[in-house]
Amino acid sequence: MSMASFFNQRAPKKASSKDDGDRKARMPWVEKYRPKNLDDVSSQSHAVTVLKKSLHTSNLPHMLFYGPPGTGKTSTILALAKQLYGPELYKTRVLELNASDERGISIVREKVKNFARLTVSNPSKEDLAKYPCPPYKIIILDEADSMTNDAQSALRRTMETYSGVTRFCLICNYITRIIDPLASRCSKFRFKPLDNTDALTRLTYVANEEKVQYEDGVLEKILDISHGDLRKAITFLQSATKLHGVAEVDADGDISIDEQGGNNHESSKITVTSVQEIAGIVSDSTLDEIVTAARTHDFQVMFKLSKKLAAEGWSATQMLDQLHDKLILDDSLTGTQKIHISFALNETDDKLSNGTDEQIQFLNFLSKLSQVL
Missing domain, CATH: 1.20.272.10 (Zinc Finger, Delta Prime; domain 3)
Incomplete structure (x- = not known):
């Protein structure tokens, strides 16, 4: 076998549109329907209005998002970053750290500081034509209330030193766990639990997009169980859809689930009882x-x-x-x-x-x- 044919065999196949469609179909719905821009963010009108103005001026302060889980804090800053930079520049301009990463003082001194001090990369002409592309990077620290006090103290100096080329967005559930010197350097945005009207509109949109069959009162029951957490509500809806789907085995022996249950829509309708069972609600x-x-x-x-x-x-x-x-x-x-x-x-x-x-x-x-x- 020649060397050329060897490398031809190892060359990766270009992803087809069918592969992209299959990958999207396998995505969790909370990721599939995560807001792509600020207009898609539900309910948080105050935060969205202020951030939309920053898109026009391209002047963004350090930010502190706080509020209950599932209210759109992370989705909002990610949507803003994508509208600021576009898909290509986003990869080099945004650093996101979550609570799954080590959050001690060493991470602040090394990873965060090293990214903050980097020179801002130049945008292409195509990016400049479509997006604002402001001359700074964004560091997103999700669940910042889990950081140690030492790490937060080290972070405030980094925020001051590199504010010319880097903006910070701290996200937390409990603002009282953020030290005062850090909170005072940020513009605060409170994310309140979603009201039933906005949450129901978004949940209905997801159900219609996925062609989910459900009985009357199911979506309202899901929202009642979720207590304003839209992420939890969408997850419950997807779980209930899988429960009422019909499993099929293809030629390769892989199991797939028809979430609409074939032609028998009545038998595949999601019921209030099944939603309660999935959520672990006691009868x-x-x-x-x-x-x-x-x-x-x-x-x-x-x-x-x-x-x-x-x-x-x-x-x-x-x-x-x-x-x-x-x-x-x-x-x-x-x-x-x-x-x-x-x-x-x-x-x-x-x-x-x-x-x-x-x-x-x-x-x-x-x-x-x-x-x-």
Whole structure:
């Protein structure tokens, strides 16, 4: 075999449009439908309005995005960066670090500082014709509240020194965990939980694009379970779609899922019950069974129930969350009873957060609930 034919055999095949289509079809929907520009960002009108003006002036301050998960913080800054630089220049002008990376002081001193001090690359004529291409880079530090105080202290000096060629965007869930000297150097943007109208519009768009069949009230139930987290809502929708799909085996033995269930659309419709099952929501009948067991004041009954619930795989945290709403909103209970129940819920939740055994802690809560009732 000649050397030329050897390299011809090793040459990578050019990706076809069919391969690109298959790759896109396999993408998680949260990535597939991530906003491509600021106009696609749902609900966060204040942040979007201010950032759109920065597109025209190309003058961007250091930024601090904070708010609950799934409200569009990372998507917004990525969409802004793509509109500023375009797909080609974006690769060399934007550095994104997540909490999955090491976030100690060494990363700030090495990786962040080295990227911040780099000279800005020159844009091509094509990029300049289509995008603003401002003369600075952007460093995105996702989940910045997980950084150590030493790392944050080192970061503030880097932000000052290289502000001429680099802008920083800090993203966090809890702004109180960002040290004051760092927060004062940034323009703050609060991302609030998505209201049901905007979230429902986006979720309906995703469902229509994927041709998902669902019963009335399904999308509203998904949003109710997600508590304003659009990322979680879209993930639940995709999971429910897979659950109601029809599995097929092709000639190569690979399993594929027809998410519309072939021609039998009625059988493949997503139901409220299936959404609750996917989300791990405890049924009302199970909650009633828990309260009834507590009212018996029989430890053996409560022990058997806690063992049964653990065997069925129910999350103790989820059960406590739903019991909170059920008991605190129960008009038949007195104010004093609700106070004692709240203390018991708080204590149990705290112990579960510290990694204690779920069955034992739930049994302990049942015994305290029994004393209150």
